[in-house]
Amino acid sequence: MLVWLVSSALAGEPEEGFYAGSYGRIDTSTDLEGGGGDAVKVATWGPRLELDPYMELDLGWVQRAQDGARFKVLITPALSGDLFHYDGQWSEALAVRNLFAEASEFTEGAPLSAWAGSRMVRGDDVYLLDFWPLDELNLVGGGVVARPGRSEVSVSVGANRLTGSTWQYQEVVVQEPGSVDGQTVVALDRQRALGTLRLGVEIPAGDVTIRPRLYGEVHALPRGERIEVDPFTEPERVPMASDGGVLVGGQLSAWGWAPSSFVHVWARYASGLAHYGELTIPVDGLDREYRARDAWSFLAATAGNHETKSFSLAWGAYLYYKVDADGVVVDFDDRWEWVEVVRPQLFATDHLAVGLEVSHQHVRPNGLNPQTGAADEPDVVKISLLPAIQIERGAYARPRLHAVYTVSVLDAAARGFWSPSDTRLHGGAQQYVGIGAEWWLDSTRPLTPDAAPL
């Protein structure tokens, strides 16, 4: 993603001037019993079809200097959550996903780009499961990309300081000197330093392009000290241990044998904070010093698509093993997961398509389900029928309007993952019927690797 963004203008980016783009999805559904359709997921990542509404709006400006140096500014506000017209609450959540400036073509003969600001630094995803198995990092910082020939070397560094708990940042009220009033001061401020390195090269092989990539990520959190605040006792300083983590992995991709057809294979190992992700405050499965450093995970995944004029077959799958840092061996929180999804589609006309999505989720915890006391291994199988109207033929052709009927079959172990008091899950099969839409309009999100090669 980083390379694509900095290396050249995407399809919607002008040589100079203002441009706009958007990614969005929205679905609404009924369970045919008077309620809304609900996502049924026992694994970490489940089918994309059941995601909440989300929208990004890309607003960009490109300027060129007289010597040809190119500067771009991109702002991407995003909305998520239930919509006002659905819940009546004027409360959609807003975030800024990109806010950065980028310079390229500023050194003659050196294929360098640089950026600074806040941005999503992402690679390829498992579209059908909406997750990035290897390189997905959101940070405030900067980066440099060198793109000699068909290879790439990109480095990003940055930091975050998550709020919402006293894990990285804390403000407390203290007595104001010379006053009987209180004033707010910062008691804890420790940043998580983030760094990434990605190496890649595209190797042409006839019509096919093969691209191996290596990726690494480092997270480092310094030690700190927070204050336990209780109005009825003296504030106490509590030391917080330093923490960290790494993520290393590789990806092999190939594309080019047919339009919008590709295959990705990933493998990665993550430890400590990197296992949890940069935007997560790890609160469970920590060691006695409240550190995540002994947590680790292994992930292997694949995604791809093959299509012809009238048919496409998209897939995604992953195998995931994660162990938290608490040292407990027989631990319900430590687990295997494997998930597979396939989506064949037929394109009846240039604008009418029908798809069938079949997915399977399996979870194998290392401990007993505390609710059932059993070594439950839940299985969920979902089948969705997806008639669609889309702008053109293709699995990734967008905008697209779709209807969906999904039936989810849960075994008893899967039902044991829900509280018995949860009335939404009253049987072994759940269903919903819905309609929705998804679009990419000159968005900074590329659909397939052949849409934005190096």
Next chain:
Amino acid sequence: MIARSLIVPSLLGCVDPSPWENPPQITNHVDDWRDEVIYQLMVDRFANGDVNNDYGVTENVGALAGYHGGDYQGVIDNADYLQALGVTAVWVSPIVVNVEEDAGVGGYHGYWTQDFQNVNPHFGDIVAFRQMVEELHARDIKVILDIVTNHVGQLFYYDINRNGQPDSTVYGAGSQDSEGQFWEDPIEIVSEWDPAYDSRGIQAWTSLGESGAAPLEWVYMPEINRVPPNPPQFQNDDWYNRRGRVTEWSDLDQVVYGDFPGGLKDLDTSNPEVQAALIEVFSWWITQTNIDGFRIDTVKHVEHEFWQAFAGAMRDHTASIGKENFLMFGEVFDGDDALIGSYTAEGELDSVFNFAHKWQVFDDVFKYGGATSKIATLYEQRDAHYGTSPHPGGLEQAPRDLLVNFLDNHDVPRFLYDRPEPDALAVALVYQFTIDGIPCVYYGTEQMFAGGNDPANREPLWWSRYETDGPMFQHVATLARLRRTYGALTRGDFTLRWTSDHVGDEEDAHVVAFERADGDQVALVVINTQGEGTAATAYDGAQMAVGFAPGTELTVVFPVDDGRAYEVEADGTLRVEVRPFEALVLVPSATVLPLLP
């Protein structure tokens, strides 16, 4: 299926949890409970081995009425500490899910049952508990689980004014008669959570008068786990006595049928259905966890008929699963020795806490300097008050020989709170470890904790940093080794040899001496319970008569390496001097043994 069973588990050290689904294999670890040294620990306060179950743990470390984070993993992690101390059995506070909090106080202690058949998630899960049992058994440390049959937590209220919500209502104007002699209209506060005892059952009433039995209303407050009990059959209104809180402790009806203060709702344990349900859930815990005994809470608040049914059923159950020597000892929080002992009558409990000894000996004699003759009085009553023969189908020992001796526990101030002199505690511990019965050490005693009444006496043990080289830790450890080395101190018959009415500067003031004899092994214990002066087993020309043959040489084996020796005189008497707060254990020189590790 093949991938699941063969390939996947072999990758990456995958753990198969399915063996933990099933109850553990029942194993036996007890030969004779008199050999054991029990260590009472509150799980929440012993050690925090897993910070991830610290739900709602108080940030105020001094707020001892809230959860503090201890768990079963903490016990596992500190099994070395227990072993170093020399204890051979651990009494763990209740395992079951509790009401989370009430009036700002947490259910960390475990006595507010909401769910009889699930593990309090603050402490881990069933696997963690089983692992703890397994780890302790591997070290030959037995596990005794604390259980409550008398009551559940504050799970319902009495809707006295029938307004559909729990109220604390103030009635009365506080007016007196014209002469100020008596209250015409006294002020009365009625809490619908915990109203005062009414032998008819709690009545609904308003200022206009009564209107029949007050409805019992279950509460649904899942955010503090104040929800109806589990298993669901406990949600039957008729399973509760519904008479309100005990206010008159000398009234046996109130004690048995009243709610325990704090709104802990009294189960109608005379109801055969209730009995059957309690028998079922607690039999289940034995099977599920391979524990070695029960410590039973609030015994005197339950009918004798229940204990006969319950204890008998537990003996049948343990026999059916192959669990041998399962111990049931109860808490009869009372000073009446006859009442305490009554729960060890035929068919009832194996043992009880020796509360009479706690009040009359450890407190009156050791803490406050009373005459040691009180000890003789208690022993004289022993056979009259306690079961003198083994229970049919139960342990081989009679209850009178299995009393659990304790200096303090979680319900009373620690010894050092009332008597802040380590030497006084040390000498009391020698007495506790050498008299007949089973010594029970409250956690933190070895670290010289000195908290007062609940909850001050429930300090987190990690405040001590688990030091094992402190003098009291070493003292307890040595006493445990002494018991292991000399069987007379565990299984030997008890014979008092000297007590005294004197508490002044008389020659034998504050002295107690006794023998323990197990066949050829005999030990003599002589203790000066106070620190006022050297005393001896003699007074006014008379010396202590002992059971050893004249001319027998006795060597002091405690204190270790003391080196003193005494010879029994020709008339079979012996004068032993003990310095202030000194306790001596002597054995015939020919039977001195190297102290076992």
